[in-house]
Amino acid sequence: MSKNHKEDDDNHDEKIINAGITMLNGGVGTTTSTGGTGTLDDNDDDDDDDDDDDDTLDGSDDDDHLDGGAGNDTLDGGTGTDTASYAGNRSGYTVSKGADGALHVKNSSSGDDTLQNIERLSFTDGTLALDIDGNSGAVYRLYKAALDRVPDALGLGHNIHLKDAGLTLGQMADAFVHSAEFTNKYGALSNDQFITQLYLNVLHREADAPGLTHNLNLLNTTLTRADMLAAYSESTENQLEVIGQIQDGIWFV
Numbered sequence: 001m002s003k004n005h006k007e008d009d010d011n012h013d014e015k016i017i018n019a020g021i022t023m024l025n026g027g028v029g030t031t032t033s034t035g036g037t038g039t040l041d042d043n044d045d046d047d048d049d050d051d052d053d054d055d056t057l058d059g060s061d062d063d064d065h066l067d068g069g070a071g072n073d074t075l076d077g078g079t080g081t082d083t084a085s086y087a088g089n090r091s092g093y094t095v096s097k098g099a100d101g102a103l104h105v106k107n108s109s110s111g112d113d114t115l116q117n118i119e120r121l122s123f124t125d126g127t128l129a130l131d132i133d134g135n136s137g138a139v140y141r142l143y144k145a146a147l148d149r150v151p152d153a154l155g156l157g158h159n160i161h162l163k164d165a166g167l168t169l170g171q172m173a174d175a176f177v178h179s180a181e182f183t184n185k186y187g188a189l190s191n192d193q194f195i196t197q198l199y200l201n202v203l204h205r206e207a208d209a210p211g212l213t214h215n216l217n218l219l220n221t222t223l224t225r226a227d228m229l230a231a232y233s234e235s236t237e238n239q240l241e242v243i244g245q246i247q248d249g250i251w252f253v
Contacts, residue, residue: 053069053071054071054072054073054111055068055069055071055073055074056073056074056075056076057073057074057075057076058076058078059075059076059077059078059079059080059082059117060078060080061078061079061080062080063080063081063082063083063164064077064078064080064082064083065082065083065085065122066082066083066084066085066118067084067085067086067087068084068113069110070109070110070111071110071111072111072112072113072114073111073113073114074113074114074115074116075113075114075115075116075118076115076116076117076118077115077116077117077118077119078117079117081119081120081131081134081135081164082117082118082119082120083118083119083120083121083122083127084105084113084115084118084120084121084122085122086105086107086110086121086122086123086124087110087124088107088110088123088124089123089124089125090123090125090126090128090251092107092108093105093106093107093121093123094106094107095121095128095249098114102114102115102116103115103116103118103130105121118130119131119134119136120136121249125253126153126157126251126252126253127157127251127252127253128249128250128251129160129249129250129251129252130249130250132243132246132247132249132250135160135163135164136160136250136252137246137250138163138169138172138233138234139151139156139159139160139163139172140156140242140245140246140250141233141234141238141239141242142159142169142172142173142176142229142230142233143156144201144202144233144238144241144242145198145201145202145229145232145233145238146173146176146177146182146201146229146233147176147181147182147185147201148200148201150245151252153251153252153253154252154253156250156252157252157253159172160252169230169233169234170226170227170230171226173226173227173229173230173233174224174225174226176229177225177226177229191216191219191220191225192207192212192216194219194225194228195207195212195215195216195219195228196212198228198229198232199211199212201232202232202233202235202237202238202241203237215228
């Protein structure tokens with residue numbers, strides 16, 4: 001790889017972390033559907049935006065955006081990363097899980113909705129992500145592994161949108177490693193210092209000699225720093241570390 005090409009890649013990675021919000025659809029096949037009264041089978045590229053009746057909205061295999069409007073509605077997103085939209089701030093709604101496993105979203109004026117297979121709740125002031133085992137959780141955990149901090153809602157939202165649009169975890173990890181924040185926080189790290197920092201961020205201890213030797217050999221021969229960061233980010237230890245922060249959803253804007 002030429003030096004100029006490497007610099008271009010680094011600049012691109014920097015923009016992933018620091019660029020402003022760009023609203024992206026959830027990848028190819030994103031569906032926004034419009035429904036009416038009654039049961040709607042969302043198999044077309046439209047927008048399920050309903051009226052004040054008690055409606056049943058069914059999503060498709062795409063990434064659907066469902067809006068039941070007022071009334072006690074039943075929304076099932078099907079497969080994909082599906083979003084239920086609400087015309088109010090998050091503070092005006094109660095979100096809870098019923099005994100049957102369904103999610104209930106209540107508002108005094110718009111009713112009590114029952115949700116199945118919905119990964120995101122969109123409000124006027126932001127989004128509550130429920131896919132803690134999906135894209136939202138993966139990006140959140142990356143902040144902990146790489147930067148050892150709680151994500152800011154704006155930056156988190158930007159990076160979740162990029163992940164939704166097809167960026168891999170490895171590409172996102174590479175962007176974090178080359179970000180200005182990472183460099184300013186840790187400086188220029190050797191490979192063994194890089195691994196030691198991951199131990200501190202994820203395991204909260206200094207690297208033991210056998211573990212350091214093993215990981216250093218991988219980093220020197222097989223894996224990139226982005227690969228190693230992604231592995232630590234999705235490790236059992238890091239997932240247990242952050243689950244208390246995200247088990248009720250991840251807020252981003």
